[in-house]
Amino acid sequence: MDSSKKNWMSRIGIVVIAALMVEAISVVQYHRLRKILDEEMGVRTQVIMSTLTHQIRHSLERTEATMRENLWDVKQSMAHPDSVFPAMIRLIDDNPNVLGGCLAFSPYYYPSKGRLFEPYSSRNEDGTIEASQIAGPDHDYTQNEEYLWVVEHRCPSWTDPYKYGPDSLSLATYSYPILGSDGRVVAVCGLDIDLSWLGDTLNARQPYPSSFGLLLTEEGDLVAGPMESRTPRADVQQVLDIVNGNLPASANPRISIHKSRLDEDPYWQLIQVYRTDETFAQVRRLRRQQMLLILLGLAILAFMINSYARNEKKLRLASEERARMSGELEVGHRIQQEMLPKNFPSFVYGTLDPAREVGGDLFDFIMRDGKIFFCIGDVSGKGVPAAMLMSMVHSMFRMLSRRVESPSAILYSINEELSSGNDSNMFVTFFVGCLDLYSGVLKFANAGHDKPFVLSDEIALLPTKANLPLGVFPQTRFEEQTLTLEPGTTLLLYTDGLTETKNLKRQQFGRSGVQEVLRSCLAEGKVSPVQLVSALCDAADSFEGEAPQSDDLTLLVVRFAPENLLREQLTLNNDKAEVSRLSEFVKEYLGKLPIEKKVAAGLRLALEESVVNVICYAYPAGESGTVQIFADSNYEEVRFTIIDSGFPFDPTTVLEADTTLDAQSRPIGGLGILLTRKLVDSISYTRQEGKNVLSLTKSIL
């Protein structure tokens, strides 16, 4: 829990750090963009101003040109005062920009007109032009600064713009001196032009609703600006104060002011004003959008990190699970291998090669009473479930074959167990055999398994009945068969992993492949179980080539090899004195075997007790009879078989003497059977063809 919380925190941490980094970048970017935009604005303002400058210059130059072009006409008209009026009308008629024109004569130029004379022409509302004399006591132009300046300097001049009339028009006047023959100024001709359009032009195409342009005189007086309806007067005044130095530039940080100046007379100033919140609105909007996009991206990033981490955890768990599973499979494989027989007597050999880690094949054998019980099986399916079922069958075989004589009874018991509650419908083909190592009698029962091969001088298949496999139906009877093997006969049991071994061309090894191997083994005389198994495994391996092993491969070879047996026999009369013959016989026989002295003494005692029992009780008193003794050994165990034709008597059912009684209460008899039971591994009794057959078996390993 703690570590998952830590993981979660670290993931959040990553996202937060990423967010801070992105925000820092965004702030830097925003300020750079503002700067770039500000510079851009400056450039743009310069362009606007230079255009405007050109327009103003053009307007002024046209006015100056009008003046020059009409000067001759005006001078001519001065010959007579009355002819001046039409000349003035012609003067302004030539240039629609000119609102009015005047000619202010030096005092007493026309003596008839008195001291002041100034004809003035102007445009009416309807576009007509009329001229009149406007000088008088209330309009003494000789007091006018401009007039005096021109008279004194004898060169033309522009006035600063000024307001005039009821409409408060912005006007500027161009004054031109007219010289007399003596070189003195005799009159000053003036043209008034309207500059109101400048304010409109300045503010007609503003890039932002609240930006505006101003035209100022060289001294900083306002010539033209935005209409009051568009821009409040106070805003304009604030800008004027800042430009004229009455207010510091920091008085309003929310505006940016760009200045420019006409480069020849008149040296007017152009001011362009922006509100920064407006100019940078787009940048800010961009930043907000960017911020939102980044936040969205980070959310997606967080989600991805989280799901990646979760996936990674899942993957890690899965890989750990796989490792654990493979470890468990490895253990399963080992357990299965360990359940298989590892020590083989010379006449048995087997191998199991699973296709996966654990397989559904099985073979096993146990030896008791001079017999070998062996089995081979194959579970439908592979892998762990098959192996588990197989382990169950294996354990049951081990348990049953220690007690039960009959292969069909073993199959019956296993089948009962398997078919009850076999919901997964798995089944097992199984073969159980029991070979008497001394007589060669083979009892077997087959539950649907492949027929084993029988090798003697020739190769044949064991004629097994095709019974159902184990686990199909309960109450199935498995027919038991018996066959007496000739000495030297070998049984080969296998699972279909052998015959169904496939090569890369998907061809099967087949029974014919097996037969071929067996034939060559027979021909070369390599018929020992080990030789046969290794020859078959090698052949299957080389047939398979590079192809993957498709099924478990299991082989079990059992050979009836009486050449490895030691068999002797003795016949005695039913006379206790014969026991000394028995003693000689058994001492000599056991002397040929690799056997411990103590074990030999035990065996001899067990045999003597059993034989004495027959001598004493099998036949009616006074009647003579015989007792036959067979001694068999494969050098691993010894079996004595005692046969008589006396009364049917099964000594295995006799109660044992009580060995805990004291000396006085001890009966004299009953010790023989007790000793026999304790000294051998197993006793078995059968009544065959009117004879008692008693077998004593003991391992001497």
Next chain:
Amino acid sequence: MITTIQETDTQLIAVLSGELDTAAVPETEKALQPLLDSKGKDVIIDCTELEYISSSGLRVLLSILKQAKSVGSRVVLKNVNEVIKDVLELTGFVSIFEFE
């Protein structure tokens, strides 16, 4: 099977030598007859040379023991080898005989 008996003032000593199988029982029984009349003397059975014994051999020993007990004599088995000791253990005879 060779059986010899020595008698002292206090003891009857039987020395068993060889294999006491069923066939050897009748002659051994006969040879040990004197032990059945111990007259209160302790019976010592020297098994040093005894190599083998069957259940009928044990019966001979048991009848000697029963007789001796009835007159208050002790029966001691001497130098029993391992093979015979095993047989005595299997039959529970270790608990009724004395050993030296």
